[in-house]
Amino acid sequence: MAPGPSNRLVVLAGPTAVGKGTVAAVIRDDHPDVWISVSVTTRPARPGExxxxxxxxxxxxxxxxxxxxxxxxxxxxxxxxxxxxxPRRPVEEALASGRPALLEIDLQGARQVKQNMPEALFVFLTPPSWDELVRRLVGRGTEDERERERRLETARVELAAEPEFDVTIVNREVHAAADELVTLMKAPLRAPSSSS
Incomplete structure (x- = not known):
């Protein structure tokens, strides 16, 4: 069954350390009606996860x-x-139930979802500036210097992908970014127009 107006999948992606997980956590806490996919990973849990x-x-x-x-x-x-x-099954179940559904994933994953579900809304979360992205990555203190450098190199590549997305949200303040995303998720679908 194809997603209808009330249950289009929204995919949130952006560079490392931009705050995707933090925005998703705020939505999880403040908007319990929004279903958020829980990814699987082979990496070890960070403190508090x-x-x-x-x-x-x-x-x-x-x-x-x-x-x-x-x-x-x-x-x-x-x-x-x-x-x-x-995981595929929980996404399909959330869409079938009609709940607003969010995937918070990396750029590679977003590109795969775009191939499999092009009708989804693809949202790019971007930092206010490169310096702010570096500050956030260093400030969270969860990676060593070598890992930080690898993630910053990845972030440079990821930032260049912004034009592939339908909408961009600048993460200046996490609650504002979360509210903007939820507003997009709950907006009725409308046909694309040539004027903006």
Missing amino acids: VDGVHYHFVSDDEFDAMVAEGALLEWAVVHQAARYGT
Whole structure:
């Protein structure tokens, strides 16, 4: 069944450290009517992350099995290290139920979803500036220097993908960005127009 006006999938992507996870967490807390996909990953949990809430943490073998079974809507190797993916069945169930549905994923995953579900709305979350992105990445203190450099290199490439998306939201303040995203998610679908 194709998604209807009330249940179009919204895909949120953007560069590393832009705050995608933080925006999704605010939406999870403030808008319980919005369904948010929980990705699977082979990376270890960071301090404070809860299995099944932030991610489903799985082994490489479990991830391989999900890929082989076609159980993932998308998956990718991120930062040349861990694998991340979106379980397919929960997305299909959320769309069938008519709830606003959000995927918060990386750029590679967003491109795969665009191939599989081109009717989704693709939203790019961007930082107010490059310096702010660097400050956020360094400030969260979850990566060592080598990992930070790898993520910043990835971010340079990811920022160049903004034109591939339908809408851009600048993450100046996380609650404002979350509210802007939810407003987009709940807006009725309308036919594209030639004037803006």
